[in-house]
Every structure is written in C-alpha cells, then in structure tokens.
Amino acid sequence: MNYAEALQAVENLMMQTVDSDVDVLRDASRHILAAGGKRMRPRLTLLAYEAVGGQNTNEVLPVAAAVELVHTATLVHDDINDHGTTRRGRPTINAIWGRTFALLTGDFLFTKVYTLMAPYKDLNIIFAEMTAALVEGETLQAAAAKAGKLDRETYARIIAKKTASLFAGAAKMGATLGGGTPDQIAALEQYGFNLGLAFQIADDILDLIADSEKLGKTAGIDIAQGKGFAMAMAANGDASGKGVAVLEMEADPAAAFKRKLLAGNYIEEGRAQARNLAALATMSLAILPESTAKAEMVDLARQAVDRDH
C-alpha cells in the first residue's frame, strides 16, 4: 500500500467508523469528513510509521483515523463556541443541524475514537496526554478571548497545547508502532511539535489576510473574537520588546485592529517565526535514514508555512 492508498484507506475507515443507526450522527459526521481537509495529523502518523521502517501499514490506519477524528470532534465543538458558519468550504454542522446535534456529533466522534484505539494498549497513554492537552489549549484560548487580552507567552502556550501536542503525539504514535528506536521516536515527536507550532502560526496569519473563499472557513473570525496570532502580535509589538503590553479589547476593534496589523511588521515577523520552526522541524529528521516517507515530511514542513489556504 503506497502513501496515497494509505491516506484513502484512512478516509474509508473514518467513514465506516462513524456509521450509526442514529441518522443525524452518521450524516453530520460524514458531512464534515467528506469536506476533506489537509489531513496533516494522519499524514504525520502514517509517515512517521514508514520513516522508522514500519512494514504493515494496515496496523497503523486506525491510529491515523483516530487522530483525525479527535481533531474533527474539536472542530465541531469549536464551531459551536465560535458560532462558525463555514468549515472546509461547507456549512458547519451547527449551521445545518443546530447546536444540540452539533454538540452530540462531537461527543459521538470522541466515543468513536475509543473504538479505534481500543486495540493499542500502550499508544493510548500518548493519545490520552495529547488529547487532554488539546482541550486545555482550546480552553486557554477561550479564556484569553473572554478576558480580551492575549500576550505572546500565552499565545505560545496555547498553540503548543492545542496544535503542537497533537502533531507531536500523531508522529510519536506512528513511530512507536512502526518500531522506531527511542532516538527516532523522540526525533519524530520533536518534528511533529515544531511543525505544529509552525502550522498554527501560518494558519493564524492566513485567518488575518486570506479571503474566506480560498480559506474555506470564515476569515477574520480570530480578530473578531480577540484570539489568535494577530492579537498576540499586536499586544507585544512595541519596539522595546520588553514587558507584556497587553491589548485591551474595545467595543468593536476588529477593523481598526486589522489595519494596524497589516500596517506594522507583524505579518512578516510571524512568517519568519513559522519558517524558523519549520526548519527546526526538518532538522530533527536528520537522524532518520533516507526514504520516501522522510522526503514527504520535509515537503510537508515546507507546505505548512508556504500556503494560501
């Protein structure tokens, strides 16, 4: 099974796993899954598995599917909290089925992850840690948005927990299952972690500058809700770079705020950070033998920071 076939097998497995005799759960789950997405997390699991010499791709498919399903569960719940109406170019589940069923669909996806992960005793410890971190990161983000202020340190903590932990865990599980050495597993975990940070910063910049159509979701939502990269950049953008100059949200600051960000050097600074982190991620791969999987991972790091959607 080559990489493209493995990715397709993960799609099929996810679709099959969310089957249910309760129509709305099956339909809503398949609605968001069918919309696609970059599938960064299952890619990491598959590639890490192969990069350390894993031979039986079938055994890693449920883990890759579980990682994407738990990510999808949090997207569904995010869209409730953010009142998002578009996701991956489609109406959100809450927009179509309403909040109650969106909440239950997210819960359903969480329980289906148990199904997929049940056979993998040891990996479940990694899985548990990364998913708890994910929810903690989302919560820190919501708390910062509610408080109307976000400094760079908090922003770093948020993206480490909500994105980098899952990327790191996805790669670590693949490498562990593939029989990697402790050094290889640690290197791939580090690769995932830095890639996750780079990916999230790039994502937050896109939210600021891309148009909604290309992005496939409502752009500018982060600014409107006082969260994300933009807030943090502006908050600490003073020349001294000292202290934590926290921005207090005004009644409707989004438009003025966006102008300020675009006028300043913030976007370029964020892009530079993302590129540095992607380069760091790639450097972690040095100890791995050359392989097509390794080459894919180098490419993945490049794509993560050099994209328009």
Added chain:
Amino acid sequence: MNYAEALQAVENLMMQTVDSDVDVLRDASRHILAAGGKRMRPRLTLLAYEAVGGQNTNEVLPVAAAVELVHTATLVHDDINDHGTTRRGRPTINAIWGRTFALLTGDFLFTKVYTLMAPYKDLNIIFAEMTAALVEGETLQAAAAKAGKLDRETYARIIAKKTASLFAGAAKMGATLGGGTPDQIAALEQYGFNLGLAFQIADDILDLIADSEKLGKTAGIDIAQGKGFAMAMAANGDASGKGVAVLEMEADPAAAFKRKLLAGNYIEEGRAQARNLAALATMSLAILPESTAKAEMVDLARQAVDRDH
C-alpha cells in the same frame, strides 16, 4: 479494601485525574464531581468485580472512575443543551462558567477517560461500544424532543441506549476484569441492563412528581422539553394499547400535560414497569455464589426503584 473504601478511592481517583494547570477545567470538573451523585455506575463495576471473585480491588478502580467520568461528561453537555441551571443541588457548570467552558469541560472529561482506560486493552472495546450507545441515546432523545413527539417504542430505545448500555457495560467490565466465567459475565451484563432501564424509568417519574429541592436538579424539565417517560406514557396511554398514538406538542403544554398525567394511571403503570425490571435484574444474579457484593446488588436494585431523589 472494603466497599465503602473502594467507593472513596474512586472519588479520590476522579478528583486526581481531572487535575490540570488550566484552572477552569480543574475547577469546573471538581465542582460537579464534589457535588456527589448516586455513583450507580462505578458501584456496578466494583460490585460485579467482587461478585465474581476479583481479589485486587486496586486494579478495578480506574475502570470504575472512567465509567463515572464519561457519565459526568454527558451530564455537563446535557445541561448545556437543556439550559439546566441546577444539577446535584448545585449550579450547573454552564450557569457558573458559561456555555463555552462547560462544553470544553465535558470534552476534557472525555479525554481524561482515555487516560484512565489506557492500560485496559480488552475492556476498551466494551467501553467504546457503551459510550457510543450512550451518545446515540442522547441524540435520539434530542431528536424526539425536537420533533415534539415520542412513542413508547422510541422511549424504550432511548433509555436502552442512553442508560442501560452504560449500566450493562459497567457491570460487564467489572465482571470481566474480576475473572468471571462467560456465564457470570453475561448474567451481570443482563443485571446491569435491566437495572439501567428500571433506574431510568424511576428517574423520569421522579422528574414528573418530585420537587426540585429534593431532586437536586430542576424538576419538570423533561415535560417542558417534551422528552422522558411522561411524554411516552401520555402518548400511548389510550385504553386499547394499540397503535402509536403520538402526542403533538402544543405551544406551552407543560402544566396541562402534567395534570393529565397525574390524573391518569401513568405513574403507577411506570412504577410497576420499573419494579418488574428491577426484579428481572435481581433474578439474573441467581447463578452467582452468595457474597456481600451480591447482597449489595440485590439492595441496589431495590433502591433504584424505591427512592424519592
């Protein structure tokens, strides 16, 4: 470790498991856990373990805690969907911290279940099935409430999925881990299933007739939202007993509806059903050797249907 000590150890383990450096997740989780509750599900797991001769109570504690945590996660999310303001005699998480943090706290509890269950490879399959059924049952209930109609067959399907599956799984996991024979495991699963049905019918009747103070949660909420036993009883309460006479909800039917139910024979009929199911549950225990755990389970079945809160 005796039964009371084991129950206390489950409490301690839950409190410890929901620790987090994200304050709101820890505080909100401990808020609802500290409010107590009947702890029916962890009781079932502990008792089933001991009834089949399990000797090392420590090994079953995380499973019992996981079962209660997943139940608690769904309570937290239910209170969002139902706009509930009181639960176990305390303000709900959504009432104190708001909907966004309540949603995330429920998700956090789901992820903490992964932590607890990680070491139990085989049990995770049972766990996955029962939790998916739980969310399916909640969803069927929400769909019936939204449609404003509920027949007895759907009511039976809802309570089988949302309550009896979890009770059955809780007992089955305890019996499996305790080293029960296949017959004993099946008997305890059956006990849990029928007890779950009995418990839920009794609960729905209490929602109808008890006062909110004694109940520790907002009473009458089921009627107001067109769900639960009351709806089903009234819907099919015609003398012929044939067909599915579905009740259509009116604009504000709660008060008139409650009068109709209290005037009819519905409450007594429901109580009789609950008692029959509890008796069925107790009969399943016949194949087990006598033990204090078995005696506790007989008593638990009696309490489930004979209570005022």
